[in-house]
Amino acid sequence: MATLTPTAATGACSKPQEMTYVDPARTMRPDEDEAFLANTGLNGPFVADLLSDMLAHERCGAHLYRSVTDRTNNPVLKQRYAHFGAETTRHVEVLESLIAELGGDAGYVSPAARATEKAGIGLLESTFLLAGSVDLLTQELVMLDAVLLAEAKDHANWSCLAGMVDDLPTGDVRDSLEAAVDEVEVQEDEHLRWAQDMRCRMISLQATSGPTSSLALKAEELIARIKGLFD
Amino acid sequence: MAFNPLEQTGIPVDAQFRNWAELNVTPFEKYDVDPYTRTRVILMNGIEVESILFSHQFARHTDNPELKRALATGRRSEAQQQKAVNGLNPGDQTPLETTLGYEQVAVDLTAWLARHEPDPMLKQALDFALLEDFDHLYRYANLYELLYGGKAAAITQHLTEVMPGRPTMLEHRHPYDDVRPHFETHAVDPLSRLHVMTIVAGEQQTMNFYMNHGTDWIEPVARGLYAEIALIEEQHVTHYESLLDPLDSWIANWVFHEYNEVYLYWSMHQQESDRRIKAIWELNCDMEIGQLQVACDFMRRYEGRDPAELLPPALPDEPVTFEPNKDYVRQVLADQIDLRTDGTEYVRVDDLPGDHRYFAYQATVNEGGAPSEQIIDQARTDGGEYRDQTEGDHPVADLRPQQAT
Numbered sequence: 001m002a003t004l005t006p007t008a009a010t011g012a013c014s015k016p017q018e019m020t021y022v023d024p025a026r027t028m029r030p031d032e033d034e035a036f037l038a039n040t041g042l043n044g045p046f047v048a049d050l051l052s053d054m055l056a057h058e059r060c061g062a063h064l065y066r067s068v069t070d071r072t073n074n075p076v077l078k079q080r081y082a083h084f085g086a087e088t089t090r091h092v093e094v095l096e097s098l099i100a101e102l103g104g105d106a107g108y109v110s111p112a113a114r115a116t117e118k119a120g121i122g123l124l125e126s127t128f129l130l131a132g133s134v135d136l137l138t139q140e141l142v143m144l145d146a147v148l149l150a151e152a153k154d155h156a157n158w159s160c161l162a163g164m165v166d167d168l169p170t171g172d173v174r175d176s177l178e179a180a181v182d183e184v185e186v187q188e189d190e191h192l193r194w195a196q197d198m199r200c201r202m203i204s205l206q207a208t209s210g211p212t213s214s215l216a217l218k219a220e221e222l223i224a225r226i227k228g229l230f231d
Numbered sequence: 232m233a234f235n236p237l238e239q240t241g242i243p244v245d246a247q248f249r250n251w252a253e254l255n256v257t258p259f260e261k262y263d264v265d266p267y268t269r270t271r272v273i274l275m276n277g278i279e280v281e282s283i284l285f286s287h288q289f290a291r292h293t294d295n296p297e298l299k300r301a302l303a304t305g306r307r308s309e310a311q312q313q314k315a316v317n318g319l320n321p322g323d324q325t326p327l328e329t330t331l332g333y334e335q336v337a338v339d340l341t342a343w344l345a346r347h348e349p350d351p352m353l354k355q356a357l358d359f360a361l362l363e364d365f366d367h368l369y370r371y372a373n374l375y376e377l378l379y380g381g382k383a384a385a386i387t388q389h390l391t392e393v394m395p396g397r398p399t400m401l402e403h404r405h406p407y408d409d410v411r412p413h414f415e416t417h418a419v420d421p422l423s424r425l426h427v428m429t430i431v432a433g434e435q436q437t438m439n440f441y442m443n444h445g446t447d448w449i450e451p452v453a454r455g456l457y458a459e460i461a462l463i464e465e466q467h468v469t470h471y472e473s474l475l476d477p478l479d480s481w482i483a484n485w486v487f488h489e490y491n492e493v494y495l496y497w498s499m500h501q502q503e504s505d506r507r508i509k510a511i512w513e514l515n516c517d518m519e520i521g522q523l524q525v526a527c528d529f530m531r532r533y534e535g536r537d538p539a540e541l542l543p544p545a546l547p548d549e550p551v552t553f554e555p556n557k558d559y560v561r562q563v564l565a566d567q568i569d570l571r572t573d574g575t576e577y578v579r580v581d582d583l584p585g586d587h588r589y590f591a592y593q594a595t596v597n598e599g600g601a602p603s604e605q606i607i608d609q610a611r612t613d614g615g616e617y618r619d620q621t622e623g624d625h626p627v628a629d630l631r632p633q634q635a636t
Binding site for chain 2: 004005006007008009012013014016018019020021022023024026027062063064065066067068069070071109114117118121124125128129130131132133
């Protein structure tokens, strides 16, 4: 089962930085760090940080999809968010398994992962903290924007990983990475394409739907309009 | 038996509002009260103040009406709880007597947390400030005797020793040297998070109390002493709040605040000897569970996160306990009296270079003398300084009593 929020109880560990202190018992030791992917020609510590970063992004994505699935008023979006959310949760599992197969620790939260998580939190908060100054229709677009931005980075992550695989010599490391990329990359293509298309469609529909201001509509009317947006 | 607040329903927030008579509680008797009942009241008042201030800050960062209304409702209940808790302090307990209670909290809470802290860096942070608050108790005890002829032990009941710690005059540091590295929110032991949140709230309340009560006095030395120690408490808030990881979201912080309040009211309830006040801790614990449930609902709905993902499966086995920590404090005094900070490191004062900013800052603020030393000098010329050393000589030879010169 995927771990969506790593904690001490799930075996989280991290790496100290200038302003981040980590209990020695939960610190990624330099020898462990350097042993990752040793003798493969890859920069093991960097790849460990990268995979942790990708994992953090997928975890944030799973939370984002859960949140927007629950809050959208449009059945088409809800269905798609739920579907992509399930796939994203599966991507978390894929990355956790990949890291373990490569001899790493899926509980490791790298400095890059922390920065990515902060961005993910901000993206998710952007969908609700200012909800009082955004009408319901625009809120749908804000949620879709967050999905698009998250999927853009997600897609870039997996494209990069696919490129790395192409440059690797044959062997176990390449096989493991290739299997993960093969399962996930095609779904990431679909997620990004869908988010781009759907955003365009939503904008076009509103741009061509006449001058009725959403502010003039009652909430129920607005929700009804959102529900039928893609009918 | 393991107590998991997430499995409890508590009192729903919309059923928590009380009338003025319920909030205007009967105070305890200042000389009859168990000193640790007083410290529990002081601590939980500080915890409520922090929860209110946090909620206000959160509210200023959102215009989501559902969220703002929920924060306003929970905050109103917290504000009522604060009135009912702080109202237990009696009117005949002077601000200086309350101050002695605050420093007894600071000593015995900090020492207890340090004794139970699993993380070595966080334990060090607690030990470091412990010796400073310990010294404040000694300075205020001498002010108490000088102004009123009172003995601090009438308040502390000899449960906490009164003698010098790291001298207050030497606690003034350049602001850069109060900033500490923070724990990592994923890897941190859940108990450590609760400890840090508790001590931040406690120190913040102490800072606020001295900020506001420093002008209650006519005597310049009293006003000066409050000003001087209030600034150390501000340093302590900087020191402790640095330990919190800024990565967590607003809603996660809300959940953590409510969870910590549940833990602390549950703790206070376990050990309270006064039946009437014990019932207040129980009531407030149930209220906090209700408030926690609201925060958790928002986390599920807006962050798509199950709170069980980030909260421990149960409260810590051991309640936060007010009890004597004399041996522990003495050991820390003996080992760490000459510790200072240099950036994010703890160092021996002898290892600081002569041109370190610590000495430059000291020279600025202590130019013309420090009230914390003046109060002791006055005490020594007025019959001798006040101490309450129940366990023998001071463990640091240089801090044993001196005669007036």
